[in-house]
Amino acid sequence: MNKNLAIVCASTTLLSACISLPQTPAEVREAGKTGSTFFTLESIEVQRPFPEVARTFAKKAPECLEFALTSTSKPVFGIGSQTSTYAWGKPTLRIDKDKAELHFQGKFVNMLGKVPPDGWYYMVADAYPLSKNKTKVDIYWARAPLVVEAVKGWATGENLGCPDPTQIF
């Protein structure tokens, strides 16, 4: 497991012991609006019709945000290796006529504290139409700037790349 991920796991565990981390998308939004528990709200307006933005989210979210991270270690001397899965990413997408919600959660082995079923929330993005050719996206997020960067690229349509899962957490 890489050092950064270990630090994230440890700090999340400690934080969850002292602070109640958001358990639902609604709580993530509230945290983002108030700036509590390290969540931030970032809003962008893109010159694209809402249906196009929603379609891009629907395509890219499962392609890029659903993954499992594994680690393999081999002895310096001798043979054999050991592989284990230590983290998972999970997107959830809900699309209505006037709103698209994209949630991203991360789950790790041996998580402590009160954890939502699919792991901690790192991002909730709400897209909704401002006009026929304009869409607003509100992004509530903490500790996953790469995911935010990717989602902004999907919203604008200018960058459809995926965040490197090994660098997200």
Next chain:
Amino acid sequence: MKRIRYAIPALLLTVLLGGCSGIPTYSDTLPKNLHVRTELDSGSALRSVVAEFDVHRVNAACQLKYEGRVYLYDASTDVGIPVDELIYLDFIFASKAFLSSHISGTRYRTLINPRSGYDYQAEVKYNKGIYSVVIREARHGSSNYRVLEQRPLGECKQTKSDK
């Protein structure tokens, strides 16, 4: 079908060692029909990133036959891949922090069915933690390229040609 992407495990001998790893290099003897443009930027002087891809032939039973690895050392690489049969390309982005022995990797895998008389372009990009692979096809001599959507290996059972 749910897609789960697995990151390459941290290995001591890995893609960065290239020829020392024992992974065979792709025997590039066919007419050049795949033109790969590579742009890599780790975003940090303390982190390096490399890219390469594995070529697999896919038989009628949808089993893979490994043909070798193409290392994307240069910004532009021309490769000859088999035509009129199903091919599986497995692009690998591997990154490593300075002085660390841990290597992280992520993959982009897709089936393609290269056709004779066609040229293929692949744009392989890694920019500050955001990666993408876009493969396009055009009739030989034409500049009218169309994007080939990513196709998982599971689609092999359904079709063996992309039209």
